[in-house]
Amino acid sequence: MSELTLFLIRVAFLAILWIFVLSAISVIRSDMFGARVPETARGGAPAPTSRKGNGKPRKPRRGAPTHLLVVEGENSGVRAELADAPLLIGRGSDAAIKLDDDYVSTRHARVAASGDEWFVEDLGSTNGTYVGPVRITQPTTIGLGVQVRVGKTILELRK
Amino acid sequence: MSQTGTLMGFVHRRRRGAELFLLVLALVVGIGAYAAVGLGVEGVVPADLVGYGGWLTALIVAAHVTVRLVAPYADPVLLPLVAALNGLGLAILRRLDLTYEANGFDQHTFARQQLTWMTLGVILFVATLFLLRDHRSLQRLTYTSGLAGIVLLVLPFLPVIGSAKNGAKIWIYVAGFSFQPGEVAKVLLVIAFAGYLVLHRDALALAGRRVLFVDLPRGRDLGPILAMFGISMMILVAQNDLGSSLLFFGLFLVMLYVATERAGWLVVGGLLFTGGALAAYTFVGNVQNRFNFWLHPFEYYEASPGSGQLVEALFGMGWGGLIGRGLGNGFPERVPFAYSDFILSTIGEELGLTAVMAIVLCYGLIVERALRIALISRDGFGKLMAVGLAAIIALQVFVVIGGVTGLIPLTGLTTPFLSYGGSSLVANWVVVALLLRISDQARRPAPRLDPVDDSVADSESTQVVKLR
Numbered sequence: 001m002s003e004l005t006l007f008l009i010r011v012a013f014l015a016i017l018w019i020f021v022l023s024a025i026s027v028i029r030s031d032m033f034g035a036r037v038p039e040t041a042r043g044g045a046p047a048p049t050s051r052k053g054n055g056k057p058r059k060p061r062r063g064a065p066t067h068l069l070v071v072e073g074e075n076s077g078v079r080a081e082l083a084d085a086p087l088l089i090g091r092g093s094d095a096a097i098k099l100d101d102d103y104v105s106t107r108h109a110r111v112a113a114s115g116d117e118w119f120v121e122d123l124g125s126t127n128g129t130y131v132g133p134v135r136i137t138q139p140t141t142i143g144l145g146v147q148v149r150v151g152k153t154i155l156e157l158r159k
Numbered sequence: 160m161s162q163t164g165t166l167m168g169f170v171h172r173r174r175r176g177a178e179l180f181l182l183v184l185a186l187v188v189g190i191g192a193y194a195a196v197g198l199g200v201e202g203v204v205p206a207d208l209v210g211y212g213g214w215l216t217a218l219i220v221a222a223h224v225t226v227r228l229v230a231p232y233a234d235p236v237l238l239p240l241v242a243a244l245n246g247l248g249l250a251i252l253r254r255l256d257l258t259y260e261a262n263g264f265d266q267h268t269f270a271r272q273q274l275t276w277m278t279l280g281v282i283l284f285v286a287t288l289f290l291l292r293d294h295r296s297l298q299r300l301t302y303t304s305g306l307a308g309i310v311l312l313v314l315p316f317l318p319v320i321g322s323a324k325n326g327a328k329i330w331i332y333v334a335g336f337s338f339q340p341g342e343v344a345k346v347l348l349v350i351a352f353a354g355y356l357v358l359h360r361d362a363l364a365l366a367g368r369r370v371l372f373v374d375l376p377r378g379r380d381l382g383p384i385l386a387m388f389g390i391s392m393m394i395l396v397a398q399n400d401l402g403s404s405l406l407f408f409g410l411f412l413v414m415l416y417v418a419t420e421r422a423g424w425l426v427v428g429g430l431l432f433t434g435g436a437l438a439a440y441t442f443v444g445n446v447q448n449r450f451n452f453w454l455h456p457f458e459y460y461e462a463s464p465g466s467g468q469l470v471e472a473l474f475g476m477g478w479g480g481l482i483g484r485g486l487g488n489g490f491p492e493r494v495p496f497a498y499s500d501f502i503l504s505t506i507g508e509e510l511g512l513t514a515v516m517a518i519v520l521c522y523g524l525i526v527e528r529a530l531r532i533a534l535i536s537r538d539g540f541g542k543l544m545a546v547g548l549a550a551i552i553a554l555q556v557f558v559v560i561g562g563v564t565g566l567i568p569l570t571g572l573t574t575p576f577l578s579y580g581g582s583s584l585v586a587n588w589v590v591v592a593l594l595l596r597i598s599d600q601a602r603r604p605a606p607r608l609d610p611v612d613d614s615v616a617d618s619e620s621t622q623v624v625k626l627r
Contacts (some may be wrong), residue, residue: 006199010485013195014510017517020184020243024236024524027177031235114606134295138537139606 065118065144065157068111073153074100082157086112089150090123103127103151111148111157117141118157120148127151171535171602174235175227181239182219189215189246192486196254199487199509205253214274215246218281225285229292230599237528237598240521241576241591245584247518248577249273250486251505258492269498269579276581280588287592294596298540301354305387308347311340312394328398339582341395341403345410346586346593348391349547352411355384356418357539364419376419384415401439401446402572406554408432413550418543446568453568468495472504472563476515483511498579500571503563518577522556529594536601545597548590 068087070078080087080096087096092106099108105125112119119139122129130149131140142148148155190212197205205211219242226233252270259267291297297304315321320331330337356363362380388411395404412428439446452459452466456473459466471493478484489508491497497505507515529549536542555572562569573583 006485006488009195009198010482010510013191013486014482014513014517016184016188016191017247017510017514020181020188020239021517021520021524023184024181024240024521027174027181027236028524028528030177031171031174112606117606119606134298 063144063159064116065159067158068097069156069158070097070099071147071154071156073151075153079158082111082113082118085118086110088123089155090125097155099151099153101151101153104153108150109148111142112139114139118143125150170604171232173231175223175231178226178235178238179223181236182223182242185239185243185246186212186216186219188243189250192247192250193253195486196250196257199485200254200257201487211274214278215249218278222281222284225288226595229288230595232602233595233599234528234532234602237525237591237594240525240528241588244518244521244576245277247506248502248574248579249277251502251577252498252579254486254509255491255498255505257487262492264492272581273579273584276584277588279581280585283585284588284592287589288596291593291596294541294544294593294600295538297350297544298354298357301351301358304347305351305355308344308351309387309390309394311344311347312391312398314340315398316394329400329403337581339580341398341400342580342582342586343589344391345403345406345551346548346590348387348407349410349414349544349551351387352384352414353540353543353547355387356414357543359384360418360539363415364421399445400571401449402558402570405558405570406551406572408435409554410547410550413554414543414547417546449568449570453565456565468501469563469565469569472501472507473565475504476507476512476564479508479511481512483507483509483514485509499573500559500569500578501563502574502578503560506577519556519560522552522575526553526556528598532594532598532601536597537605538600541597541600545594548594551590552587 065082067079067081070076075097078097078099084096088107088110089095089097089099089104090106090108091099091101091104095107103126105123105127107123108125109129110121110123112121118141120129120131120136120142121139122136127150128135130136131142131146142157144157144159146157190208193211194204194208197203197208222238222242226238249270252273256267256270259269314331315328317331320333321328329339329341331340332338359380363376366377366380388407391407392404395407408428408431412424416422416424416428436446440450448464452469456466456470460470461467475489475491475494479489483489486509489505491505491508494501494504503515503518506518526549529545529552533542533545533549536545552575555575558567558570559572559574559578561567562572573580575587576584
């Protein structure tokens with residue numbers, strides 16, 4: 001193996017190494033500026049069709065939850081169909097699940113779908129919404145049988 | 160803290176194609192280095208290049224497919240950077256093995272063992288991503304992981320399985336395998352610190368008295384975490400493991416500072432560090448030696464214990480110059496620990512400053528990505544955990560590369576992903592899996608929920624639940 005060949009191999013390898021590093025940097029760069037701006041952030045209301053699409057009663061898949069049930073508290077047994085999502089939970093008269101619980105805010109929390117997943121979102125309630133033992137600060141995924149606590153009431157997604 | 164992702168006004172794309180492209184380049188780096196080693200040392204392309212390259216490719220493809228399946232929104236740059244560093248490290252170890260074999264050293268299968276460890280690391284990487292679908296579930300394990308971390312740190316003291324090597328009592332031997340439990344413990348302690356601090360950050364930052372420009376938190380807020388930290392520091396000092404103590408101290412300080420946003424912690428930490436370093440300098444002979452070797456390396460070249468290793472590494476890097484001597488044309492066997500702590504000196508000697516800069520840049524990018532994950536993460540626990548994991552990698556790289564190049568006194572730590580060392584490699588693959596899991600959560604677009612009109616007044620007053 002001649003000296004020159006080895007030199008060329010060395011230079012070629014260093015070049016590959018730097019091509020890799022620079023490509024990584026260029027991916028990072030495009031990742032910073034190349035992201036799409038979502039419709040909601042561009043200002044103006046999102047198209048009503050997309051909103052309809054979100055709340056449209058979907059064909060329930062096997063094993064997918066169909067209703068929200070109050071399992072514990074004053075209104076135990078009250079249910080709301082998920083087909084009417086998004087569902088508002090609270091003491092107010094416009095709530096889909098109206099609770100007579102003094103520890104629940106008028107507009108306490110909301111259950112809505114995104115894709116195939118169901119989310120619960122706290123609407124700035126006084127006492128907070130808990131998924132399991134954790135007080136939620138952002139929309140949180142809930143599955144079948146996960147206990148959502150608002151005030152003294154516990155709700156669950158059921159089939 | 161909430162909804163930062165949407166406030167920034169854009170959603171992240173998945174970028175899995177970009178990741179694949181970078182992974183191909185990373186494989187070219189790893190396998191190319193392996194081929195160059197064979198050409199440089201033996202003059203022929205290594206016979207097992209196809210088998211080796213196929214194995215490496217299979218591992219990387221497995222990791223990539225896993226990310227596609229269970230973390231589609233994860234950061235696209237992290238995995239390729241790690242793959243490139245790991246592949247390069249394997250090739251350098253292979254190069255050292257060939258030299259060790261020619262010189263009749265006992266151990267000359269570092270590369271093969273490292274490849275086995277990398278396989279285990281990738282398996283754990285895949286398992287972590289599959290089993291841990293939401294990093295927030297780790298928050299429930301705050302105290303469990305703190306306890307587990309401390310138990311792991313204590314393991315080397317146990318009579319049968321514990322063992323000392325090179326003066327540090329940090330190894331355990333189980334069924335013929337040696338393992339450094341401290342490497343896993345550092346990940347567990349990050350989880351424990353993050354889980355504790357995210358619940359108590361407000362209390363730590365706001366409650367308490369002000370003493371000499373520093374807001375001191377209440378004892379009951381600081382107590383548990385200080386106990387966790389104190390116990391682990393005591394164990395590390397008893398183990399005579401300087402590098403790890405430095406790492407844990409820095410990690411603790413960074414997380415406390417990030418969680419509370421109080422610069423006072425840095426002052427307190429700096430004072431504690433200065434005090435600790437002075438005490439160690441005065442009372443521990445080993446530390447005094449390290450300082451002397453650092454300040455006057457050439458005076459202790461011949462001494463024993465001396466700075467021979469450091470000086471040889473400096474000679475090597477100096478001889479390597481800008482583009483190095485070429486793989487196979489250096490004398491890395493002159494540095495006793497060229498396969499672990501001093502692997503960077505081998506790279507500096509044979510591939511030169513150009514490659515060393517590329518490697519330092521790779522580490523910089525890993526830390527940058529980790530900190531960016533922390534910035535865009537939507538929950539506090541994920542933020543703190545990402546910062547902690549970034550701090551681990553950053554501190555480790557700084558301590559090792561600083562030590563090898565003579566910038567700071569030398570302390571033993573492994574260079575992440577490059578050095579030979581199974582426990583460290585496996586733990587670091589898990590670190591990457593955790594970072595990818597957090598970034599998948601952070602970059603995933605927030606669920607589209609319709610805005611609520613607040614026209615209906617909150618007329619009836621709501622009673623407040625007494626919290627604790």
